[in-house]
Amino acid sequence: MRYTYCPHCGEKLGERELGDEGLVPWCTRCQRPVWEAFTTAIIAAVINDENEIALLRQTRISANTYVCVSGIMKPNESAEDAAVREIGEELGLAVKELRYMGSFPHKNGDMLMLGFCAVVEKAPLKLSRELDGAEWVPFDQALPLIREGSIAWRLTRASIALRRGV
Ligand SMILES: [Zn+2]
Incomplete structure (x- = not known):
């Protein structure tokens, strides 16, 4: 499941370039990637x-x-x-x-x-x-x-x- 909102703080997620991963879902408030959940x-x-x-x-x-x-x-x-x-x-x-x-x-x-x-x-x-x-x-x-x-x-x-x- 791909998140739309950060499951930690509720902020709407953006994207950010992260090393070899390329563009990943990113929470600007928590300053961390939010990986897809399974x-x-x-x-x-x-x-x-x-x-x-x-x-x-x-x-x-x-x-x-x-x-x-x-x-x-x-x-x-x-x-x-x-x-x-x-x-x-x-x-x-x-x-x-x-x-x-x-x-x-x-x-x-x-x-x-x-x-x-x-x-x-x-x-x-x-x-x-x-x-x-x-x-x-x-x-x-x-x-x-x-x-x-x-x-x-x-x-x-x-x-x-x-x-x-x-
Ligand atoms: Zn967050």
Whole structure:
């Protein structure tokens, strides 16, 4: 999101040349640049030792496709802590191993998703009330259930490849 007014003092923003950045939004009252804002979230492919992945259904987002665990980070929280927290909240699972898989800018530019592959013990899924369903899905059946090309799809594909050692 590009600001029109300074979020610190409310002054209407101008622009100013700033080194390699070129023209940037600038507050003349605060004497500082005001960068475009975006939200940081985590997304996690949750897998078990039996080559299955936990996929979630949220019918308010899509009736037919599945998604991965995701959530907005809180201030002062590490991305790793956010991933562990969201997996606990959404599925009731404890993380054994967590690996950072890369970052995924959302296409509208308002969000950056930090992707993880999380390994857990296989256990029944204890769903949060935000979810309409979740299930353990074998690796070879997972990708067709997720919207092709989506962040969840790319993260799942990369996480399965990592686990298979390819
Ligand atoms: Zn200002």
